[in-house]
Amino acid sequence: MGDKAQSHTGAAGRAATADRPASVRNVVLVGHSGSGKTTLVEALALTAGALNRAGRVEDGGTVSDYDEIEHRQQRSVQLSLVPVEWGGYKINLLDTPGYADFVGELRAGLRAADAALFVVSAAQEAEAVADTTRAVWEECAAVGMPRAIVVTHLDTARTGFDEMVRLCGRMFGGDDPDAVLPLYLPVYGPEGPDGHAQATGLGCPLSRCVFDYSSGERRESPSGAGLEPRIEEARARLIEGIIAESEDETLMDHYLGGGEIDLKTLIGDLEKAVARGIFHPVLAAAPAPSGSRQGLGTVELLDLIAGGFPSPLERPAPEVTTPEGAPRRGIHCDPEGPLVAEVVKTASDPYVGRISLVRVFSGTLRPDELVHVSGHGLTDRGHEDHDVEERVGALSSPFGKQQRVLGHCVAGDLACVGKLSSAETGDTLSGQDDPLLMEPWTMPDPLLPLAVQAHSKADEDKLSQGLARLVAEDPTMRLEQNQDTHQVVLWCLGEAHMDVALDRLRSRYGVQVDAVPFKVALRETFAQSAAGRGRHVKQSGGHGQFAICEIEVDPLPPGSGVEFVDKVVGGAVPRQFIPSVEKGVRTQAARGVAAGHPLVDIRVTLLDGKAHSVDSSDAAFQTAGALALREAAGDAAIHLLEPVAEVRVLIPDEYVGPVMSDLSGRRGRVVGTEQAGPGRTLVKAEVPELEIGRYAVELRSVTHGAGRFSRSYARHEPMPPGVADRLREQDAGIA
Incomplete structure (x- = not known):
């Protein structure tokens, strides 16, 4: 991409700022756990001058020093923002966790970004790279998000760079593998004792130059004779790929006719194709040697982000409505427009309280401003809908454990906001006089x-x-x-x-x-008809207690609940006490009659009873009704009912057999399969919920992380006697 951004403007200890959307680049880093995303972010921050040569910020930490939990667990568990400056641009690097459990943080990063860097490790198994990144790539493709690929760990590679490029072409190129091509080629030094050669530089096919990083500082030199064949072969494919995506239809004829295309034109068309999300360059990167400033490929990557990735002006804002749901048009990335911002992350600081990471889509956010906070659509997650007014606290830009003060945050930029006590992740901030709401991004279902x-x-x-x-x-x-x-x-x-x-x-x-231990909500029901008599007669001086009722219980079809029928004749049970009997029956049914689970799908018929003119009461007949139901249960077989879930499992075709076998081992019934796109199958099954408590973990094991599933309640049905007996024994042991 040339040397246009060599005179960077980053400086350690100073907050990166933006005064106009055109100077902002929001980039999310996506990749498998262990692919090197956080190391790459630190290398980019070092090259941009945001870190000192030791790779530290002013307080001695690094850009990844934020959450003590991450240090204890030795993995990234949350979205983090690292802003840097390069060539007059503010680049917001959004580092996401690579572990599947924290995909919610990844989706928040995708919402806040305008482009994505897919980080793949040459040291990891190709299957792991494919399984964990393809779905996210397709998600980005569906919304036209520009993407580039960065290959890391070339010094310990299982797979060479050229093979990684071919793999990425097959994984991500779809029908057009030439849309995924290397922008630079790694140049290797001699092999070390471990048999691996260190990448010491990059060859640029477009300019035919080599950028040497062996000293820790990038130096340009002509390509040597040994590299020229690789450079020329890659140059021909790259030029053809750029021309194929160019908006200038005359370039192809000119090129095929033997004409030379100006380097500036090629770079311009390349940047346009990248920004439109139709061409995806592959680069290589490695951290800087100790005490050096520039890591392999970091200058080239920053140049690509600044020149090839779109500004927020080029990306449409998410749909906006009023809090009542009425459409609201005309929201654009305009610093002078109405305020529309979204909380993409919420964290707590022991000293300053709640901190909200906010992406501003329209308008300008300023400290001490009164804003409307709207949160709708997440009631199923325990988030009640809310509309409140709050005053914005200090604005800051995060960098490791530091928070650097900002005077404002323009449309397209990101900032941390303090003291928003009611704002939650996914909430919308808007003007007090013009309340608005953005639909929350898609959240994975916790299972x-x-x-x-x-x-x-x-x-x-x-x-x-x-x-x-x-x-x-x-x-x-x-x-x-x-x-x-x-x-x-x-x-x-x-x-x-x-x-x-x-x-x-x-x-x-x-x-x-x-x-x-997690408990599944079981039910009980009568397996056969039964009769019961409830007798509650006590005399203790003064008013006594007297109530007798006779009932009959019949099983009903699933889903019927508890029905109560009055067939008393001759006033054996006075009218005013019949509701009392029903209340007693229903109360006992809720408590259960065998194992303490609610009783369902029965009809209770009140047939007869006796009352006393003085000693009968509402409480006495409630007790009698409960006693009658318990006696009926003692003379009948009681079935335990377990909930059954409708399970839909989306998997690559090669895992259909193992998944169906696993579901059968869980007492599941496979009810059908269907194709769900190229190479993927949707398996539908009905499985008892007792058997899928840990299915979210076990499906990953069966499918090597490539499977996804959803579940919904179908019905309760009788539990097999052997399983019911085993469950009763477990409950007795716990008691």
Whole structure:
């Protein structure tokens, strides 16, 4: 891409600022865990001058120093923003976790960005790269987001750079693998003792130059004779790829006729094709040697971001409505337009409280401004709809643990906002006089349950507040107060997500909790008709208690609930006490009659009874009704009913057999399969919920991370006797 951005303007210790949208580039880094995203971000920050030569910020930390949980768990668990300056542009680098449990952070990064860098490691298995990145690539393609590819770990490569380029062409190129081509070729030094050669420079096919990084500083030299054949071959393919995507239809004829195309024209057309999301260059990158400033490929990558990736002006804003749902047109990336911003991340700081990372889509956000905060559409995740007015606190730009003060944030830029006490991830900030709402981005459905209880009485008082703050930060987590099992359940995306939730409750909110076995909401029903007599007669001086009722219980079809029928004749049970009997029956049914689970799908018929003119009462007949139902249950077979879920599993074709076999082993019934796109199959099954409590984890194991599933309640149905007996034994052992 040339040397146009060599005179960078970044400086350590100073906040990167932007006064106009055209000077902003928002880039999200996507890649498998271990692909080197965070290392690449630090290398880019070092090259841009945001870090010192030791790779540290002013306080001695690095750009990745933010969350203590990340240090304890030795992996990225949240979205982080690193702003740098390069060639007069402010580049917001959005580093996302690569682990599947934190895909919600990835989606937030995609929402905040205008382009994506896909980071793939040459040291990782090709299948892992394909399985974990293809779906995100297709998601970006669906919205036309520009993408480039960065290959890392060339010094420990399992797969050579040329083979990685071919793999990326097959994975990401679709029908046009020539839309994925290398922009630079790595130049290698001699092999080391481990048999791997170190990449020491990059050859540029377009300019026919070599950029040597062996000294830790980028130096330009002509390509040597040994590199020229590779350069010329790559140059021919690259020029043809650029011309094929060019808007100038005369270039192809000129080129095929033997004409030379001006380098400036080629670079201009390349940048346009990248910005339009139809051409995807591949680059190589490596961190700088110790004490050096420039890592391999970092200058080229920053040049590509500045020149080839679009500004926020070139990307459409998400759809906006009023809080009541009426469409609102005319929202553009205009600093003078109405304020529309979105909270893409929420975090808590022990000293300054809640911090909201905000992307401004329209208008200009300023400190101490009164804004409208709208949050709608996430009630199923434990987030009640809300519309409140709040005053914006200080604006800042994050850098590691530092927060550097900003005077304002223009449309297209990102900033951290302090003291928004009610704002949650996904909320919209808008003008006080013109409240607006952006539809939340698609959130993955959390399908791994974690039942928790307070460790001590002191923790009980803090538990609800801690859980509320936890789900406010992370909308991929769902909080459930289960009325059937009386458990507090956090629904998570996986085990790592679960571990982070527990860690945050303990370390950030000071709440000690214990994980307890998750209970599935079972039901009971009568397997046959039965009769019962409830007799509640007591005399204790003064008014006594007298109530007798006789009932008959019949099973009903699934989904019928509890029906109550009055067939009393002759006033054996006075009219005023018949509702009392019904209340007693329904109360006992809710408590269960065998294993303590709610009783459903029965008809209870009141046939006869007796009353006393003085001692009968509402309470006495409630008790008699409950006793009658319990006696009927003692003479009948009671079935345990378990919930059955409709499960839809989306997998690559090669995993259909193992997945169907696994579902059958879970007492599941496969009800059908269908093609869901090239190379992918949707398996539909009905599976007891007792068998899929950990399916979110186990499906990943069966499909090597490539499978996805959804579930929905279908019905309750009788549990096999053997399973019911085993469950009763477990409950008895716990008791």
